[in-house]
Amino acid sequence: MQSISVQSAQGQYDIHVGDALLQGVGAGVVKKIPKARVAMLVVDHAVEQTWAREVAASLAAAGLRLVTHVVVASEDNKSIAQVEKVWRCMLAERVQRSDVLCAMGGGIVGDMAAFAASTYMRGIATVMIPTTLLAMVDAAIGGKSAVNLPMASDAPDASVNSGGAKNSPQSLPTNLTNNVNNNLTKNVNNNLSNNLAKNMAGTICAPAWVVSDVRTLSTLSTREFRCGLAECVKHALLADEPMLSWLEKHREGLRAMDPARLVELVHRSASVKAAIVSRDEQEHGERAHLNLGHTFAHAIESLLHDQVHHGEAVSIGLVAMAAASQAAGWWPDADKFQLSKRLADLGLPIKVPTVVDRTQLKNAMKLDKKGQSGAIRLVLLKGLGRPGVLDAASEHVIHAGLDAIGA
Ligand SMILES: NC(=O)c1ccc[n+]([C@@H]2O[C@H](COP(=O)([O-])OP(=O)(O)OC[C@H]3O[C@@H](n4cnc5c(N)ncnc54)[C@H](O)[C@@H]3O)[C@@H](O)[C@H]2O)c1
Structure with a gap:
């Protein structure tokens, strides 16, 4: 097992990375959060019948009363409506401030569940159990939680989409597996709200522990991997060339899901983020560098989230970032680095899959919370391992980025 220590205002916490960690979750929770009596397990539907069983058994064996709440992972479900379901569930089950919420799944379930935990009774302890590669190396680290909001033009729909009677406390089953409700809500949301303002409501609240068991990646689709x-x-670009070379060199071992390689990958990549958030938890400066390529990515995701997954938007966003960095004069030989080819x-x-209206895309970029007073703010590179923030990107720079991705 590999261990990474993260510093936060609420104290230090560990990230454990290994290939047989799930059975130890219960014992670890009891040790780290000794006053907890109830473990609220908010779990991604994709792992409910598989990996979550190991965690549930281990929590119960450690003497904790287990409450399970299942969530369908979709950006539409990364919503206040779903958070409210978790809150109501905890209230109905008399979850106390001293108890713990274990968020198990990909970044969507992790972000939404961590938001619910950080706001319920002004915050209860959270243990993150990421089950996607993206969540292991990024989303589960650093304490950021979030939900999406409907774009302003969709706002009237949001009131319809609150789920009404479906979400009422009376209709909540007390043993709390809400698959059916979640599926219904997902369908309703798909119909009503296509454009989402990503991560517009959230908190920064450090978890008590992050447990990354790379065995869980064996059931992940190639696309999600x-x-x-x-x-x-992205982390390699923020760090240094050796990390990118390592990634390219071990491509085959990673594709074959070699556990030792996976542990090394997660450990290396998570260490980059852990170091940054340890130095700047509240994003006063350096943490913003983790948004490399993300102003483009979030805008793409906002408009095309039914076609493009977050990691794919990040890949396309990195291509736009490299072109924008060159156009801004920050990274004059960016094209020689061939980032597009390396990603491909x-x-x-490396391109948007469908024609997108540029004005809409730029409006979504302006809405990205990293921008100040209507200007588009980009995190760009001056070279490998040399990120910086361009506060008000010119039209020339933005269009160079959009040209590069066929937008
Ligand atoms: N909080 C942060 O700092 C942070 C950082 C990066 C990304 N994010 C957020 O993370 C989200 C993306 O996360 P993601 O890429 O993990 O996507 P995701 O949560 O949508 O998970 C991807 C898919 O894999 C399924 N899945 C999860 N684990 C599985 C497993 N072990 N086996 C089989 N299927 C599995 C899920 O059900 C889902 O269908 C975005 O909403 C993004 O905004 C947050």
């Missing part, structure tokens, strides 16, 4: 690789590339070799997309 590649999404995680996009964030690994990892199986990642």
